[in-house]
Amino acid sequence: MSFLKRTTPRNPSLLSQEQRDERKAFAIAVGIHALLFVFMLVGFVSTPTTPQPVQVELWTDGVSPDAQPEEPIEEEESAVEPEPEPEPEPAPEAEPEPAPVPEPEPQSEPQPQPEPMPEPEPMPEPEPEVAPTPLTTPPVPEAEPEPDPEIALEEARKRKEEQEAAERKAREEAERKAKEEAERKAKEEAERKAKEEAERKAKEEAERKAKEEAERKAKEEAERKAKEEAERKAKEEAERKAKEEAERKAKEEAERKAKEEAERKAKEEAERKAKEEAERKAKEEAERKAKEEAERKAKEEAERKAKEEAERKAKEEAERKAKEEAERKAKEEAAKKAAAEKKAKEEAAKKAAAEKKAKEDAARREALRAAMRGDALGAAGIPGGTADRNQAGGGGGDDGYAAKVRACIRPRVIFNVPPRQGSANPTVQFRASLNSDGTVREVLINRSSGITGFDEAVRKGIAACSPFPRPPGGVYPRQVDGVYRMYD
Numbered sequence: 001m002s003f004l005k006r007t008t009p010r011n012p013s014l015l016s017q018e019q020r021d022e023r024k025a026f027a028i029a030v031g032i033h034a035l036l037f038v039f040m041l042v043g044f045v046s047t048p049t050t051p052q053p054v055q056v057e058l059w060t061d062g063v064s065p066d067a068q069p070e071e072p073i074e075e076e077e078s079a080v081e082p083e084p085e086p087e088p089e090p091a092p093e094a095e096p097e098p099a100p101v102p103e104p105e106p107q108s109e110p111q112p113q114p115e116p117m118p119e120p121e122p123m124p125e126p127e128p129e130v131a132p133t134p135l136t137t138p139p140v141p142e143a144e145p146e147p148d149p150e151i152a153l154e155e156a157r158k159r160k161e162e163q164e165a166a167e168r169k170a171r172e173e174a175e176r177k178a179k180e181e182a183e184r185k186a187k188e189e190a191e192r193k194a195k196e197e198a199e200r201k202a203k204e205e206a207e208r209k210a211k212e213e214a215e216r217k218a219k220e221e222a223e224r225k226a227k228e229e230a231e232r233k234a235k236e237e238a239e240r241k242a243k244e245e246a247e248r249k250a251k252e253e254a255e256r257k258a259k260e261e262a263e264r265k266a267k268e269e270a271e272r273k274a275k276e277e278a279e280r281k282a283k284e285e286a287e288r289k290a291k292e293e294a295e296r297k298a299k300e301e302a303e304r305k306a307k308e309e310a311e312r313k314a315k316e317e318a319e320r321k322a323k324e325e326a327e328r329k330a331k332e333e334a335a336k337k338a339a340a341e342k343k344a345k346e347e348a349a350k351k352a353a354a355e356k357k358a359k360e361d362a363a364r365r366e367a368l369r370a371a372m373r374g375d376a377l378g379a380a381g382i383p384g385g386t387a388d389r390n391q392a393g394g395g396g397g398d399d400g401y402a403a404k405v406r407a408c409i410r411p412r413v414i415f416n417v418p419p420r421q422g423s424a425n426p427t428v429q430f431r432a433s434l435n436s437d438g439t440v441r442e443v444l445i446n447r448s449s450g451i452t453g454f455d456e457a458v459r460k461g462i463a464a465c466s467p468f469p470r471p472p473g474g475v476y477p478r479q480v481d482g483v484y485r486m487y488d
Contacts, residue, residue: 038182045174291437298474404469409484413461415454417486425487426451428458432480438467449486458484 015023328339426449433442443462448455462484468476 034186038178041178041182042175045178046171288437405465408465408469409461411461412464413457413484415457415486420487425485426454427486428455428484430458430462430482430484432462432482434468434476434478434480436476438470438476440466440468446481454486 324339324343328335331339427447428445428449429447431444431446432440433444435441440463443459445455445459449458468480470476
């Protein structure tokens with residue numbers, strides 16, 4: 001009832017198909033249980049209380065004077081019922097008599113020599129066979145006479161008919177009482193169910209009204225709380241937005257000021273760098289122009305001196321030739337041959353002097369180039385350069401210029417040199433092409449050290465040393481070949 005009360009709606013038309021099926025199954029189950037109860041009650045009432053007698057025939061070889069008379073044992077018929085039955089009582093027997101030798105009946109065949117058995121065997125019956133219970137044979141007094149078997153059978157048949165009539169009446173009475181009891185119980189059950197149904201409906205109606213009232217109050221309370229919650233959230237949202245707006249404006253203002261300050265500093269820094277660059281370029285341009293002017297003046301001075309020297313020599317030669325011509329004319333005839341020999345000697349001497357002068361000039365230029373190449377190679381770490389010999393203690397070189405070149409290249413080689421392990425010393429062979437003013441035009445790596453980063457650092461360091469320090473002779477070579485070692 002509680003299950004139906006919780007899940008079944010008040011209006012039957014609102015029941016779902018599943019709920020209708022559940023009600024139908026419940027009604028069928030109740031009906032089946034009621035029928036089973038009625039069948040069981042009828043079975044209990046119709047069960048016979050007194051077992052019917054059973055006739056048993058026994059055969060024997062003869063009567064022994066010492067043998068006790070045996071009483072025929074009757075087999076009881078028991079009905080198979082679903083419930084256990086009480087143990088049947090033996091039927092009333094006639095006076096004890098000695099076991100007679102009965103005449104054989106036509107329906108059964110006598111056995112020739114049956115063995116005496118302590119327990120009789122049950123005869124086949126149409127009903128399910130039940131093992132008979134052996135009956136205790138009471139002692140038979142010897143003084144009483146033996147009754148007639150036909151009389152005993154007739155009496156047993158009459159008793160059986162009377163017993164069947166009594167059992168039939170008892171069964172009819174029990175069925176009538178069971179029917180009346182079932183009707184009474186069914187009526188009481190119907191009244192009880194009707195009362196319970198009325199109480200259940202009244203209770204459901206009260207619960208429904210109470211539930212509706214509770215739901216209405218809960219709904220009103222929920223709406224009130226929802227309204228208050230919505231107002232509170234709206235107020236908080238407005239305050240949060242106002243706060244966020246104020247924070248956003250403050251942040252934008254701070255960012256704007258920071259951006260303006262950064263732009264102002266960047267502009268000042270750019271202007272300062274531009275000014276310094278302009279000053280550096282102006283200074284370099286002035287130095288370049290001064291250097292070119294000095295070179296031009298030196299070249300003009302050299303050309304002037306060379307021209308004056310040539311004119312002087314030409315004048316001297318002309319004077320010498322004039323003198324020789326005068327002497328020749330004076331001695332034309334006498335010393336013609338001697339004059340010719342002298343002239344040849346003078347020409348040879350002149351040629352030798354010119355060759356000597358040319359050799360001296362070439363040697364001087366070669367010495368200047370060698371000095372420049374030695375200074376550059378020594379500054380770059382090449383063995384055999386003048387700077388290297390000067391550092392090693394050899395005499396005669398410009399040790400100050402080598403130090404200048406080394407001081408120019410080495411700081412510009414930017415490379416994180418690892419600790420040295422063993423005797424390995426990575427070496428870069430390079431060639432630097434210079435302009436006439438000592439600026440570096442190109443740097444080529446002729447042989448790599450095997451470390452790409454170190455090769456690139458050496459190339460950038462040589463290119464950054466531009467212009468090279470001016471050599472003592474004042475003239476830069478066009479190319480400088482050298483090596484750079486990592487651990488020198």
